[in-house]
Amino acid sequence: MNTTLDRRQLLRGAALAGSTGALATWMPAWAQPISAGIVKPLPTVSGEEITLRIGRTPVTIDGRTLRAVGVNGTVPAPLIRLREGQNVRLHVVNELGEESSIHWHGLILPFHMDGVPGVSFPGIPAHSTFTYEFPIVQAGTYWYHSHSGFQEQEGLYGPIVIDPKGTDPAQADREHVIVLSDHSPLLGSKIFSKLKKQSGYFNRQRQTLGGLLAGRDQPPAERLMWGKMRMDPTDVSDVTGSTYTYLVNGHGPKDNWTGLFRPGERVRLRIVNASAMTTFNVRIPGLPMTVVQADGLNVRPVEVGEFQFGPAETYDVVVIPPEERAYTLVGESVDRSGMARMTLAPREGMAAAVPPLRKRPVATMKDMGMGGHDMSTMDHGSMPGMDHAAMGHGAGDAPAGQGSSASGAMSGHDMGSMNMRDFSVAPGVKKGPGVQTISPMPVDRTGEPGQGLEDVGHRVLTYRDLIALDRNPDVRAPSRELEIHLTGNMERYMWSLDGEKLSEVKAPIPFLTGERVRVTLVNDTMMGHPIHLHGHFFELVTGHGAHSPRKHTVLVQPGGKVSWDVTANEGDWAFHCHMLYHMAAGMMQVVQVRSAKGGAA
Template identity: 75%
Template sequence: MIASIDRRAFLRGATLGSGGLALAGALPAWALPGSAGIAEGLPVLSGEDITLRIARTTMRIDGRPMHAVAVNGTVPAPLIRLREGQQVRLRVMNELDEESSIHWHGLLLPFQMDGVPGVSFPGIAPRATFTYAFPIVQAGTYWYHSHSGFQEQDGLYGPIVIDPAGADPVLSDREHVIVLSDHSRLSGRAIFTRLKQQPGYFNRQRQTLAGLLAGQDQRAGDRRKWGAMRMDPTDIADVTGATYRYLVNGHGPQDNWTALFRPGERVRLRIINASAMTTFNLRIPGLPMTVVQADGLNVRPVEVDEFQFGPAETYDVIVVPREDRAYTLVGESVDRSGMARATLAPRPGMSAAVPPLRRRPIATMTDMGMGGMDHGAMDHGAMAGMDHAMRAFSNAPTVRKGPGVQTIAPMPIDRTGAPGQGLDDAGHRVLTYRDLVALEPNPDARAPSRQLEIHLTGNMERYMWAFDGEKLSEVTAPIPFRAGERVRVTLVNDTMMGHPIHLHGHFFELVTGHGAHSPRKHTVLVQPGGKVSWDVTANEGDWAFHCHMLYHMAAGMMQVVQVRGGADAA
């Protein structure tokens, strides 16, 4: 294997490579290269003893300085490369003036090492050091990030690659780690304050008269009906390109971060959504992708042209660029307000055409939890269903009623066979969860002994988010599991926004019809108005369970799963 992942040479050409100058005039202004291309890999740390230093820094994005929280002076944090079967000790030094922490996302470890302040350990005090120590019992692509305040938004995140103890079933000639993220001149705390003061603060894509006349927005009658419900069908993302720069490995679209290849090579891309709030639609125009791993675990290869993934999800893909030319990697935000952009090329300094942002999606009745009634215009029956959606609290007896619950989805549907919000008319192959099939049989094929339904609830007008209408600060007891028991969990999304739900310390099997080869994941994106079921075997400990949209979690969409053994367990 060509070890491109360890290459750290910083290469900047004086001019654009072949064809680059001709393309420059066609690029949108925000994507015009500010450099001829940056072919710089992430710094790499490995071994049994690793030191990480958390401190504030200034980073440059598209040539502009921005404040950040960094690890060892870099954003993203260094790539940690480990091997299955080894022991690791990670000494984390907190040089901030506030508490910090690191959570090892997707790693199976003792819960005391999981890194969630107030749940699994006290946190790392200012100017203090904490040493994480645990065995590495798995292989794959993972990542790490702060679980304190809004430090994750401010830059405290980085990739983890764990090589298998034996032969890797995924064959490649070269590989690159691709970390997608979002960054703002505003601090995470400032963004959260604005969301609490004015929901929709960052939405600059509301419906207009021009959009109505062009047939791109809702018809006038439908718009009035949505307005009467105090719902905005363009509210697809809470935080948007109005404040975000979307990054690849810490670089903005103008920086033109570049991953190198030789024509004909099998190139493995380890793609991580390390954003705080952004669901990305990822594609490489002109270059099919073969998905070989999801959330760090191997799946049967499936060829696609695009996939949607929420914060905290990861996908490994194989691409085989056969031509001696550049390709653009596009990470388009779900609301189409901006994109992360990188280049795959045989040489530094090359660039390819950057496609324009596609038309932003408009929320539908399916997104409102009325999947059986989405027929375009709102007829009287549909409106009656909408009225029911506003009053149907009695249909969800587990949900705590109150100002934090704006609606209950009256007809949520399983959307694991759908490509994701806004991608129904993509015109090419888009990955769905049902396309994922585990390469190896799951380790626990027992049927679940009980079922648990959890509603994802919210009120955009007050920016309140919760499980079952009960935000974390109101919860009086954790969710109880027995160690080793099998539970089927069904998540019902009663809101009009997607939620990537993560259970720490576990992998769960999506119930998508593949039996013993059901895909195992640590995070699942529950589409608006949709529902997802998964089976899980409970691991002993106290585990955070939350939406991985950072501000949804901060606003209350988080609880603790407590797993205990013995007769006193639930």
């Protein structure tokens, strides 16, 4: 292998092409390569008849062998390549000793083929086979994953690419499918148990006295306010790089998965966030990206330097590498506790420098639903201790070690003129220990780049940048409006919709077949939530009329709100946060769509 770096590139100070070994000293320790680069496309299956076998399989990540749940012996599961207009039969063989399932995320299909146990079908029992069959009525980049237990966290996920019947408007000379995910040596059930016992268990980036003295953390007055509320502004991600390794196509940062190109080529990157819990910030230092597709549907091209996307979202971008050098694609976790990393290069064995992790974000009053209210103008004296009794539990109920986590009720506590327990602004929310706060002034944040990306020095994609390439199929005005609050108690790790966990809900959310409904999601928590409605695309209300972007998943920023219009498709459909442990804790309901005459599809 060539061990010499280009001298001119070194002198320019750029982390450019060169041997992996020569660049190792430029990289953070956790990203230093153990291989010359893995140039290995994802295994692919296609055709009218496809067999997928779910089973236990070992995976090797950064030289370490771990247990996983895979499909056909691989993690991620094989790339399923289909064509718009075909029919497909997918024979899913469950070789596990437990129930399993596969949900075809983003695909429009009959609801009984959607793959959610207890909602749209009974699940796939251990050591049995279930055949999914449905027509392919769309094109684009999608993915599939288990909807049973924590199997998705343990490896049961894979990409889907559907080629269009006609000409693809996003022309490219070559493409790479890039699946970002998170993997832990801990079983999903163990992670969930730790979160329930101590919600901040995985947060290793809390504020310290040293950080305060060095000016890295909040100013003293602001920190005092958060302390009085007993809330932790660094609680950005529930599960972090303290247990996760962030993967590209099943490979860790040290593995250096590599996608090849020729200088000047248009290279399409189909990027899927298949993580269980991680919102990623994606960028390629030194190489702009042109976004051409969002959640599988074409958008007008928009050039950006970075984008943030939550679990279950997908973006297709086109890049044109001008030089014969290597580039690093970075998928940095939103809390900056780690990153997925890969290389784009003209030949195998090359690498570029891996940028250091940036300073982790700290939640602001806007993230608490204060609409950007300035803490310095608030009456600090109006913040007495937390009234835990108002939440139906005493201070002693909190597990040990959680004093710095968001906790208890703010029963009637005014932050200046803002009451974070004013249920009159959310009359549809059920009061109880599962609702810690109500956002006093939630704002539409679809024009913002995402938590922690406000001042990065380059253009970051926002939802308002997305404009549908084609006119939307249904441009009727909605006939009614529905407001749904995303609620939680972060200390007790309780998550819900409108204050009710799935286990507490007495009836599904009713829709009529074909009706147009405007849904407004209000985030009453200080953590982002990617909300997914199965079996539908909805149009974000961002001012683009008949060309509003259509998505199947939307990341609702902390303290923010998002509105979208949807045309209801008949059936029973899961509606939930795509943070796996939020869903498991109760942030899920069922949307039931019936014709006006009654009956199901």
